[in-house]
Amino acid sequence: xxxxxxxxxxxxxxxxxxxxxxxxxxxxxxxxxxxxxxxxxxxxxxxxxxxxxxxxxxxxxxxxxxxxxxxxxxxxxxxxxxxxxxxxxxxxxxxxxxxxxxxxxxxxxxxxxxxxxxxxxxxxxxxxxxxxxxx
Numbered sequence: 001x002x003x004x005x006x007x008x009x010x011x012x013x014x015x016x017x018x019x020x021x022x023x024x025x026x027x028x029x030x031x032x033x034x035x036x037x038x039x040x041x042x043x044x045x046x047x048x049x050x051x052x053x054x055x056x057x058x059x060x061x062x063x064x065x066x067x068x069x070x071x072x073x074x075x076x077x078x079x080x081x082x083x084x085x086x087x088x089x090x091x092x093x094x095x096x097x098x099x100x101x102x103x104x105x106x107x108x109x110x111x112x113x114x115x116x117x118x119x120x121x122x123x124x125x126x127x128x129x130x131x132x133x134x135x
Contacts, residue, residue, distance in 0.1 A: 015097065018104040022115050027124040030090045030117045034058060039088040040081055042071070044102055045121060049094050053121060054131040059092065067091075067102055072109050088113040096120035 009017070025033070033039035035058075043050070043059040044067055055061070060081060062070045069077040073084050081087070089111055093099035099116035106114035117124065125131055 015100055018100050021107060022103060024096075024100070024118045025090065025115055026118050027127040027129055030092065030124070031127075031129050033088065033090060039090045041090050041092060042067070043121070044091055044093050044099060049121070051134050053094075053125065055134050056092070056121070056124065057130050057132055064093070064098060064102060068105055068109060071106060071111065073111075085110040086113065087111065089115070091116040092124065093120045095122050 030039070030041060034041040041056060041059040043056055043061050044064040045053075046063055050061065060079070062079070069075055070079045071082045071087075071089060072078055073082045073087075075082070089103075089106055091099040091102045091106070091114065093102070093116070096117060096119045099120060103114045103116045119126075
């Protein structure tokens with residue numbers, strides 16, 4: 001059995017390729033979709049960033065290293081919110097880079113409506129959208 005090996009790519013090219021597979025959304029659209037119940041907003045920032053910058057009210061906090069296990073509707077470690085492959089998951093990281101890779105990974109699990117927020121949490125906060133202190 002031979003394994004086909006692709007030429008290495010840099011992270012910038014990888015991000016570009018990944019982002020061609022879905023439509024990213026801006027913070028305001030993410031806020032409105034989450035508020036209306038149309039989307040599940042998932043914050044994948046690590047704890048130190050959440051402690052430093054605060055939380056998005058109503059967002060589900062799932063650190064990046066657990067994301068696939070928690071959101072796979074077929075997985076044994078899924079969260080109650082992972083009810084099916086048609087859930088519109090909107091991933092948010094700190095600046096909108098790791099969330100793109102996370103959204104692509106969710107697509108591979110069959111969550112074809114997964115997307116991420118352009119600019120991440122920093123763009124969310126800059127847009128004046130709700131943030132609460134992490135108590």
